[in-house]
Amino acid sequence: MKYCRFLLDNQPHYGKVEIRAGELWITDLTHAPEEDLAFHLAHSRAGAPSLDIASLAFEPMPLGAAQLLAPVTPSKIICVGRNYRDHAKELGNEVPTEPLLFFKPTSSLLAPGGIVRLPALSSRVDFEGELAFVIGRRARNLQPDANWRSVIRGYTLANDVTARDLQKKEAQWTRAKGFDTFCPVGPIVSDEVDPASGLTLETRVNGELRQQGSTQSFIFGIPELLAYITAAMTLEPGDLILTGTPAGVGPLAIGNRVEVIIP
Numbered sequence: 001m002k003y004c005r006f007l008l009d010n011q012p013h014y015g016k017v018e019i020r021a022g023e024l025w026i027t028d029l030t031h032a033p034e035e036d037l038a039f040h041l042a043h044s045r046a047g048a049p050s051l052d053i054a055s056l057a058f059e060p061m062p063l064g065a066a067q068l069l070a071p072v073t074p075s076k077i078i079c080v081g082r083n084y085r086d087h088a089k090e091l092g093n094e095v096p097t098e099p100l101l102f103f104k105p106t107s108s109l110l111a112p113g114g115i116v117r118l119p120a121l122s123s124r125v126d127f128e129g130e131l132a133f134v135i136g137r138r139a140r141n142l143q144p145d146a147n148w149r150s151v152i153r154g155y156t157l158a159n160d161v162t163a164r165d166l167q168k169k170e171a172q173w174t175r176a177k178g179f180d181t182f183c184p185v186g187p188i189v190s191d192e193v194d195p196a197s198g199l200t201l202e203t204r205v206n207g208e209l210r211q212q213g214s215t216q217s218f219i220f221g222i223p224e225l226l227a228y229i230t231a232a233m234t235l236e237p238g239d240l241i242l243t244g245t246p247a248g249v250g251p252l253a254i255g256n257r258v259e260v261i262i263p
Contacts, residue, residue: 083244
């Protein structure tokens with residue numbers, strides 16, 4: 001299934017996404033995932049602990065006509081640095097021998113089509129298009145040979161926006177990666193793809209192709225990443241993991257339009 005999160009009558013809702021005549025449509029409402037506590041709390045306060053979405057009037061609409069929100073409400077956003085050899089080399093870094101992890105705060109989330117705010121504290125802000133995946137059930141101490149697909153709800157797209165000058169200046173990357181609006185995500189989550197088959201990721205700036213890479217070029221595949229991450233911390237439903245960016249990153253300027261694409 002594919003699903004999105006969007007505003008309906010100024011309230012967040014989740015919608016089932018399907019293809020109609022080659023175009024993505026929100027065809028029906030669907031239940032909010034368990035981790036969206038704000039959604040469930042809001043409807044509980046309204047006297048409807050289990051919202052009956054069947055009772056809500058909804059007309060199918062093109063995805064592009066909806067006021068979209070980030071499709072996830074994670075408790076944490078975990079990112080993998082330098083997971084493509086060509087990207088590590090283009091920045092003059094060593095290829096890592098084990099996954100390089102960092103966090104982005106949930107306050108950095110941005111809806112698809114939203115505006116990235118270039119902070120005055122930075123003189124260079126870069127785009128980094130990435131495949132991301134969403135956790136579907138609690139996971140701890142996963143082994144590399146475990147059924148890792150069973151803990152993944154689906155996949156989405158993300159832009160790991162980075163204040164490059166601050167990243168180079170500071171030993172850890174929290175500030176460089178963590179500004180508000182520095183994690184555009186979405187528009188949908190889909191379980192209908194298989195990264196192991198080799199998905200082609202592209203990033204375009206103002207329509208110009210700037211990044212192109214295959215998920216088959218990961219230094220560390222998803223099973224290795226899940227084993228490495230869950231050896232240290234418990235992953236909860238809704239947690240978002242960004243898998244790294246290929247070569248071709250570059251600076252953004254006011255007015256640029258960035259598109260991250262996987263067919």
